Amino acid sequence: MLVPVTISEVMSPEVSTVGPDVSATDVATRLFEEDIGSVVVVRDGAPVGIVTESDMVRLLAQGNDAAGVTAADCMSAPPITIDRHESLELAVERLREHGIKKLPVTDGDELVGILTTTDLSYYLPHLTRRAGQQASGAERHERARVDTAYEEDDWEFESVGERADHIDVGDVVRFSKTLDGADVDAFAAASGDTNRLHLDADYAEGTRFGRRIAHGTLVAGVVSAALARLPGLIVYLSQDVSYLGPVDIGDRVTAICEVVEELGNERYRLTTAVFDGEGREVIDGEAVVIADPIPETA
Structure with a gap:
């Protein structure tokens, strides 16, 4: 929530x-x-x-x-x-x-x-950084990711880095999609989180929010979608998240992730942020991922 x-x-x-x-x-x-x-x-x-x-x-x-x-x-x-x-x-x-x-x-x-x-x-653990700010210096190039599957017309992503086949510090990836009522209902069924705040408009009207809002974990899920567009087969090792504000059902959210540190052995630390349709930061966090080679059969 x-x-x-x-x-x-x-x-x-x-x-x-x-x-x-x-x-x-x-x-x-x-x-x-x-x-x-x-x-x-x-x-x-x-x-x-x-x-x-x-x-x-x-x-x-x-x-x-x-x-x-x-x-x-x-x-x-x-x-x-x-x-x-x-x-x-x-x-x-x-x-x-x-x-x-x-x-x-x-x-x-x-x-x-x-x-x-x-x-x-305890509420904003990453006080000294702002996710999504692209590193300066070397020339950046937009990368195309052709091996992700099940793309929808409503989805948008952009991956910018120095090299098409490798992750470098300063690389930035973005992913946007609209979180509609069907997404919220499907997430409630898949996760078992049937909190009435997300599903019952009459109930939600009496809460501090005054209306239904999307699940916090559903909103954070677009970070995973963004990371999947980095070069390689991306596997999560850890994710820290701070929830800064609610997201209305039907709002378009954008995840912006920036590589801030190479940890060795194809492991990377990234800042992760999600913004609502008006550009307000609603999620702030940090992730560590490993980039395995993409299987030749993929």
Whole structure:
């Protein structure tokens, strides 16, 4: 199931806080005793700064007397915060933009939680990459795959690489198809996933989505379809998936996979992403595959 998740559902509501006038020694003691990496400095319930372990190290390296310095003197201010109702994607962008690992979460001016890269990793484990971006450098050539079977008129695929018969880092493959009601019904029957969210319009209307949506695993299946268009007989070794948003029944989805690392012995690591018909990323992930030779009889 694809579930839109807000920051309020991922954040930790338990935040270690101190006042601006607390001594740096007390802050260091708090960090040590609670085994945490930072404390948020608050005034009247609102965050005004954050003190991290790095701030404490910098304080001592500069020869300051921790007992004579307050949290306000060594905190990073103003703090980079995010509202509890914002999206996880915005949180990722903010963490990247500022090169930080923690975001105090607010509701208006009030501090209500904290969001860390660890919290986000459970929902978006691949925070530092964007699938489907073609590597620059060598000239790229579109490749035709003639040995896949059972092609449908509605399907589209494109495989781009330096060589027609070998996989290289930077190669990109795309596959698109429409996920219609027949696909959803067939997947429910084949997999046994008869969750009413996908099959019963009246039931689905009362859920957080307000309508039927495609199975998450069905949507992720187009990644496999894309990988099958790479040179060789492609065999999955592993796949990690993060579900970022729902896909409506009847929507056209596109999988984009890029080879990012050659692991040896014809094994490759790829970024894998799926986009809906409006270009929104609904699946983010990573796969490892092996490319066996295509049998001569094929």
